[in-house]
Amino acid sequence: MKNNEKYFFISKTPAIFLVNIIFLIFFISCASLSPVNSSREHPEPFTDIESVEPQWQEFAANIGYYHGKTSSPLLEFWALRIDLDSPDTNVVVKGGTPAKDGSTRNTKVTSFVRRNGLIAGLNAVPFDVISMFEGRPVKNEGVVISDGELISPVQPNYDALVFYSDGSVQIVSQAEIDAASIENIENAIGGFNSILKNGQPENRTLNLQPRHPRSAAGISANGKYLYFLVIDGRRKGSMGTTEKETALLLRALGSWDGINFDGGGSSALVLRYRNGRIRAVNTPIHGGIHRLERAVAGCIGIRQDASPSMEK
Numbered sequence: 001m002k003n004n005e006k007y008f009f010i011s012k013t014p015a016i017f018l019v020n021i022i023f024l025i026f027f028i029s030c031a032s033l034s035p036v037n038s039s040r041e042h043p044e045p046f047t048d049i050e051s052v053e054p055q056w057q058e059f060a061a062n063i064g065y066y067h068g069k070t071s072s073p074l075l076e077f078w079a080l081r082i083d084l085d086s087p088d089t090n091v092v093v094k095g096g097t098p099a100k101d102g103s104t105r106n107t108k109v110t111s112f113v114r115r116n117g118l119i120a121g122l123n124a125v126p127f128d129v130i131s132m133f134e135g136r137p138v139k140n141e142g143v144v145i146s147d148g149e150l151i152s153p154v155q156p157n158y159d160a161l162v163f164y165s166d167g168s169v170q171i172v173s174q175a176e177i178d179a180a181s182i183e184n185i186e187n188a189i190g191g192f193n194s195i196l197k198n199g200q201p202e203n204r205t206l207n208l209q210p211r212h213p214r215s216a217a218g219i220s221a222n223g224k225y226l227y228f229l230v231i232d233g234r235r236k237g238s239m240g241t242t243e244k245e246t247a248l249l250l251r252a253l254g255s256w257d258g259i260n261f262d263g264g265g266s267s268a269l270v271l272r273y274r275n276g277r278i279r280a281v282n283t284p285i286h287g288g289i290h291r292l293e294r295a296v297a298g299c300i301g302i303r304q305d306a307s308p309s310m311e312k
Contacts, residue, residue, distance in 0.1 A: 036058065036059055036065055041067060043068050044069070045069055048072050048073075049248045050248060052068055059271070060119055062083035063302065065079070065271075066079045069237075069238075073239055073241070074237065076231070078281045079227060080302075081253070085224055091187050091302065094151075095152045095298045097111075097135070103137050107134050108294070109268040110268075112270070113301060119302055122261070123262055123268050124261040125141065125143075125152070125261070127296060132294060143177055143189070144188070144189060145186075145187055145189075147186065148185065155174055160177065161189050161300070164184055168223055189300045192262070197257055198257070199251060205244040208242055209242055211233060211242055212263045213234060213263050213265070213267040218259075220255060221256035229246070230268065230269035231246065234285050243260055246258075265286045266284075267284065
């Protein structure tokens with residue numbers, strides 16, 4: 001396989017070729033627009049991850065937006081900084097789309113944002129059915145607690161981002177979440193494992209070398225700020241990160257603790273733009289096709305009382 005073939009999926013099959021052309025046109029025309037002011041944006045360049053110093057732009061009230069890149073390793077990433085002390089800002093957690101028969105159906109992050117009136121959404125929980133099509137039965141491989149209700153049970157081998165009723169937020173082992181503790185939890189969303197603890201990458205990340213697109217979340221040392229992070233991979237302009245690099249990038253953004261969510265082709269940070277349009281700011285890649293968003297399971301998002309105009 002030639003080097004550039006691992007980044008671009010081009011098939012001699014006419015239908016697949018046409019799909020690639022359509023998504024390429026969409027990418028060129030829309031993906032480089034800023035969600036802050038709808039002008040064309042360029043990521044702020046840095047040499048390496050540890051030199052990243054974000055200059056946050058106001059995306060919404062008490063929410064900062066940042067788009068950056070590094071040259072060593074070659075990465076492009078997007079982030080949000082959410083002020084959890086803001087009374088108009090609410091965390092929303094869902095396990096997918098509930099069905100009438102009680103099952104959970106998969107959903108794209110764009111649909112999650114649209115259906116719940118959010119301004120931002122990020123994929124989170126690993127799941128069992130991989131598809132570009134929405135509405136298929138899906139199982140969350142980890143805990144989902146939404147407004148105090150247990151939607152999906154714990155996966156004791158993984159960790160979770162937990163929002164407690166007293167306003168505090170922590171990253172904990174899902175094995176610690178039991179019937180008694182749920183009474184004190186407002187929202188919780190599972191991921192894979194903790195990657196940043198007390199400002200340092202977890203020991204288990206130090207020798208892990210695989211690079212992938214990543215979705216992750218972090219918490220500031222004082223618990224005031226929540227960070228959403230998405231990192232592109234599997235494309236020419238961004239090679240993806242290891243878990244340690246993801247932790248270091250969360251730290252550079254301001255995180256003290258951090259968790260690695262489901263990644264790869266599932267990674268998507270979706271924002272509601274100023275004009276009401278809803279789209280992923282990064283480049284999701286499902287089945288090798290750029291800008292093709294995967295239908296996922298549990299997601300985390302942000303709703304504000306004074307939200308921008310809603311796309312119907």
